[in-house]
Amino acid sequence: MPVAPGPAATALSASRSLPEATVKRLPLYLQALAEANDDRMVTISSDELAGRAGVNAAQVRKDLSYLGSYGTRGVGYNTELLRQQVNRQLGLNREYNVALVGAGNLGQALGHYRGFAQRGFQVVAAFDTDPSLVGSRLGRAEVYPLADLERVVRQKHITMALIATPAAAAQDVLDKLVDAGITSVLNFAPIVLNVAPHVCMRKVDLAVELQILGYYEHVRGSRRAEVATRASTASGR
Amino acid sequence: MPVAPGPAATALSASRSLPEATVKRLPLYLQALAEANDDRMVTISSDELAGRAGVNAAQVRKDLSYLGSYGTRGVGYNTELLRQQVNRQLGLNREYNVALVGAGNLGQALGHYRGFAQRGFQVVAAFDTDPSLVGSRLGRAEVYPLADLERVVRQKHITMALIATPAAAAQDVLDKLVDAGITSVLNFAPIVLNVAPHVCMRKVDLAVELQILGYYEHVRGSRRAEVATRASTASGR
DNA sequence: CCATGTGAAAGCGTTCACAGCG
DNA sequence: CGCTGTGAACGCTTTCACATGG
Structure with a gap:
């Protein structure tokens, strides 16, 4: 079909906005494709890719059709061509410099985590108010006092930030980050933050994940008290 | 309305399955309610609660109506009554014993993270294959060799587990956990794991979150090249 | 012949708008 | 009068089913 009159996306050429649900799955496909590549697979079907990414095959085809x-x-x-396309679509054909604010327990782990750099996200500076931490190293990042945030962010061309401070400090830190020109933030503090609409923010709350698991554990427990046993009908999901 | 003929849930009495999307928000409400309680608020409107949880007021009412x-x-x-109800609904009126598998960078951070214990999730044992780590302490947990997993899990009545191993080891660890009787798992390894349907598993991939942010940063960059500027119309979200 | 790409259908989740009740 | 609780509308996501084309 030429020129594609469909309302969804201008198929060819540059990046048009994809459905949010699709964006969340693209990293999964990317990882699955990298593994398939390692397995010397030159070509991959939507079925095979779906299996490796843990989703439905029709979903894979629909998602990929947006690209x-x-x-x-x-x-x-x-395999290789598709991997490149997904990579480009996600904007991963460049490196991102990342700031880490909060060098406590969680911050130190994030600073040492190799998975970030492996995928093109370099944590190039860390910040903390604790004077005993300032000057130390965290992976390849140096720990600076919070007062230096704006200067260092501009100097090192940082565009993303991780907030790993206590909840009470997070909003203030976020405001400072935005003032310094940061436009993408990943918040690990267990608190809801307010931010101007031009900044993109996502939240990861580790305890929330456990609470969700707790709910299903709880419900399962209640069920067991009712139906006694239940052999698996091997329903997918 | 008495007895409620609606198809959704048997309003009164015990826990019926809630929509998944609602379950994901209940922990947010719980946190917002705890804060409101600290602020000496005896009563709270759906509007106020929505503001503190960062969601729509109609959504709050709909979610709470399921309870x-x-x-x-x-x-x-x-405030206090609602907090108790949400807490009960999530199954948080008890403590959960949690196992941590993988005591490397990420595992150490998770073991020291206080947010878990604060909300009733006690990390009571850690496991690793590295002999130099075995026997050390990680928060209040001792590090055991992986071979002791089944014994310790049963002895300490552990029902949940965190997987913080390298990707290559994760599936094997998961299988061992399930054999030991674990029914809820939070996986931090960047790999898709297969599991029997009676086990509940969630995945947290820190790098994926950054990649999603990267996409929006990337798209925003492309847009800027087209439309030059764009003053905020202050649209929510 | 086989797997993609895609309209159409079905299923969920969110938001609206207002009836109902303290 | 104000705010909850909820049917109904809306929009997004997923799944189905098959025409299409290498």
């Missing part, structure tokens, strides 16, 4: 037509009917997708 | 009718029309919700 354009990179598959071959009757064959599948070229 | 039953705990509000007073024209007034709002009793």
